Amino acid sequence: MGRKVFRASRYLYNASDPMWKAKSLGIGGDAGVRGALLAGFLMLAGWFPFTPERCVAQATAKAPAAGGVNVPAAPAQTTNLGGKNLLVKSQKAPVMINGRPYVRPTPKEQFKGYLQDTYGLPALAETAARASYAQYLDKPDAWGQDWPGFGQRFGSASATTVIDGNVRYGMEMLFKEDMRYIPCHGCSKKRKIENALLAEITARHDTNGHRFFTLTPTVSDMSGPMIANSVWVPDHTAIDGFIGSRLIFATRIGGHLFTEFVLERRHHDPKLSDEQQR
Secondary structure (H helix, E strand, O other): OHHHHHHHHHHHHHOOOOOHHHHHOOOOHHHHHHHHHHHHHHHHHHHHHHOHHHHHHHHOOOOOOOOOOOOOOOOOOEEEEOOEEEEOOOOOOOOEEOOEEOOOOOHHHHHHHHHHHHHOHHHHHHHHHHHHHHHHHOOOHHHOOOHHHHHHHHHHHHHHHHHHHHHHHHHHHHOOOEOOOOOOOOOOHHHHHHHHHHOOOEEEOOOOOOEEEOOHHHHHHHHHHHHHHHHOOOOOOHHHHHHHHHHHHHHHHHHHHHHHHOHHHHHOOOOOOOOOOO
C-alpha cells in the first residue's frame, strides 16, 4: 500500500512540471526530494486511521445487541483517594436483620457462641435462676432446703445446662443452622416479644437471614432435664424431666426478653419501619 501511495503522490506532484520526464530519468534532485517528502506525508495520513490507539478503541466499543439496539455499559464507579481516581467494584447491599447487617457466622464464631451460651455469664444466670426456683419449691424434697440442698440443685442445673448446650451445638452444626439470638434494634415492644418467642422454635439457614422452623431448640432443651431426672435426681423419671423442661424454655425466653428490654436500651436505636422489622 505504501508503494502505491508513493507513486500516486509523485505523479500528482509532478504532473504540471515540464521537467518531469527528465526528473523521472534521474535529472534534478530538488523535485525528487520534495516528492519524497510529500509521499511520506501522504503515507502517514493514510496510516493514521489504523493507529493502535484507534484500533483498541474500536475493538473495545460495545457491539449492538440483537435488533440493532445498543445496550449502554454499566457506569464505572470511581472514588477519589489522595487525588487519584480508583475503580471501585459495585457490591451488593448488606442484608438487614433486626436493624443490623446480617453476616452468616463462620464455624469458629459458632464455636465461640456455643462456649458463651453454655459456659458464659448468661448460662450461669439461667442455671442459678433454675436452682433458686427449685430450692424455693423444695424439689426434689430429698435434697432439703439448706445450703447443701441448694448446692445439689445448682450442680444438677449446671449439668443440665451443659447437656443442653452440647446437644444444641451438635444439631446446629449438623443441620448448618444459625442459632444465635439477634436482638431487635429499634423495634416495637410487640416485635421484641415476638422475636424472643420465635428464637426458641426457629433458626436462620440461608445467607439472607430468613427464619425457618426447627426442632433444635426443643430437642436440646428437653435433653438435659430428661437425662438428669433419669440418672441422678432421686425418685424421678424421664417423664418428670420432660415436664420440667418447661422451666428451661421459660429461663431462655426470659433471658431474651432481658436482652431486648434492658441490655439493648443503651444503644438508643432509631425506630424501624414495619418493613424493616423482620
